[in-house]
Amino acid sequence: MQVTNQMGDVHEVPTEKGQGGSNYLLPFILITSLFFLWGMAHGFDGILIPHLRKACELNNRQSTLIDTAVFLAYFIMAIPAGMLIKRFGYKNSIITGLLVFAAGAFLFVPAANSRTYELFLFALFVIGCGLTILETSANPYAAILGPPESSSKRLNLAASFNGLAAMAGPVLGSMFILSGKSFTPAEMAAMPQAEKLSYLAGEAATVKMPYIVLGSILLLMAILFYFMHLPSMKPTHTEVEVKPGFFSVLKFSHLSWAVVAQFFYVGAQVCVTSFFVRIAEQSAGLDEKTAGYYLGIYGALFMSGRFIGTFFLRFIKDYVLLSIYCVMCVILCVVAIYASGIYVIYALGAIGFFMSIMFPTIFSLGLVGLKSNTETGSSWLVMSIVGGAILPYGMGTLIDMNHDDIQSGYLIPLVCFLIILYFGVFGHKVKKVA
Incomplete structure (x- = not known):
């Protein structure tokens, strides 16, 4: 079966096993899990901004650079991500996105150990690059993974798990990242230096375990995608037209x-x-x-x-x-x-x-x-x-x-x-x- 998209690309789609398309089920579940994972990353950001503001002693303007690092990556990587898909296909692009995402998550460990805000920002930029590759790959793949007439339903179903992560991310972040300890500027100024440094180091350290767990899950997902057979959606023919x-x-x-x-x-x-x-x-x-x-x-x-x-x-x-x-x-x-x-x-x-x-x-x-x-x-x-x-x-x-x-x-x-x-x-x- 061939599916032609609005760009003129013809994709080979495997024949479905019965009306339910059971050969698409496992690949679709894996793709849907990606929507949840990148939703978790964004869900953590709302927790990171007040937390790192406290741990790294930032003002409000500096704390928003967390958003800048992530979304600037989207802007820079949007076109390269599309080129990656055209060159290597959806499966390899998804694996690449997962590995880049995982690398950014693991960078939180040295960032927390040194309590270096610039390293946190670099880690978030790397995460943003991975998210861009994943989103650019997974959104169209979910849409074409099956009959064209049901593509909108598939995409909306997958996106609903992104919304689920928008709820779960802040809750998990509150449980494992936020300590519940906070001091006024006057209290911080009056605190002995050794006690203050110990407090700030403890605050920075709370981000390590959640991001180690997240990075480990991402690595496991990359391995699973590597060994999993996904229906090939690489273009087999492209009409020549003036762009x-x-x-x-x-x-x-x-x-x-x-x-x-x-x-x-x-x-x-x-x-x-x-x-x-x-x-x-x-x-x-x-x-x-x-x-x-x-x-x-x-x-x-x-x-x-x-x-x-x-x-x-x-x-x-x-x-x-x-x-x-x-x-x-x-x-x-x-x-x-x-x-x-x-x-x-x-x-x-x-x-x-x-x-x-x-x-x-x-x-x-x-x-x-x-x-x-x-x-x-x-x-x-x-x-x-x-x-x-x-x-x-x-x-x-x-x-x-x-x-x-x-x-x-x-x-x-x-x-x-x-x-x-x-x-x-x-x-x-x-x-x-x-």
Whole structure:
């Protein structure tokens, strides 16, 4: 059986064993596990930011470089990852991504031993490179691993495990990384030097075991993929066609606005989670472990929002639902900025619910009508997630300028949602191009 994708590539797909396609089951389970693993990596980031801020004695701006390291890797590795797949195929690319991911996880050990923030950032950059290769490989492979008519269902099923990890990551991170011990700047200044160094070293050391376990699982997965037979999806024939220029595709205004909207969406999502634990401590008076568990609840709301939003999309136009959800997020950001107590956390949890459909909805709206430009448009939309590397740094800077007032920083996500709202109301409209 041959499957032709929208690029003109013809893929050989093995004949299914019966209606259930049982020969696809084990490969699909393995691919789905990758969605969970990279979701865990991102789930840990929301815990790492407040934790390394404490362990390495950072200000808010410096702590957001954790996001910068990970998402800058996505921006840099997006195109090389695609080239790797074309040259070596999906299976070898997945194995490479797992090994790079594992290498970054193991680098946490020397980083913690030396309590060197720059080495932590390098480890996170390496992890980001591995994640880029994995996501670039696993997303299309899950889509084409079976009959074309059910590709969307397979991809959404696999992505649901990414949402599960968004809930599990913060909970596990709170259990094994956060110590629950924290001191004010005055208390740290009054602490004897030897005691202070011992405390900071102990805080840094808590990251080692979770990342050693994660790295070991990744190595085992790489070995399993190496010996596992996966249906070959390498291109067997490619039509010769003139490809559009990389920048000329931006003549489609709806794609240009989608790139802008995606940049600000990813930036907003990372901003919300990066300072979630700290705002829970500062505004709601929670201890850091309890705050971490609430971040897990945020992940559960994000996951449920994806399922519920997908249901609503059967009855409501995608751009209409996107616009409604943006309005809700703007209102909730205002609540997060001006409310007090536990209501701030409720507002942030609700933002997670309403953000859930934004990434795939913006992505699909941006590709409408591109035809032969689809591949290039997809590359732009993937690269636009660099917003997650830039906007949290701006949020950390704003918080530092306002004397560590975490709530004031949520003005950044508010502006982001207003820009996405413009895309949902006006920017998504497809205009004819001469």
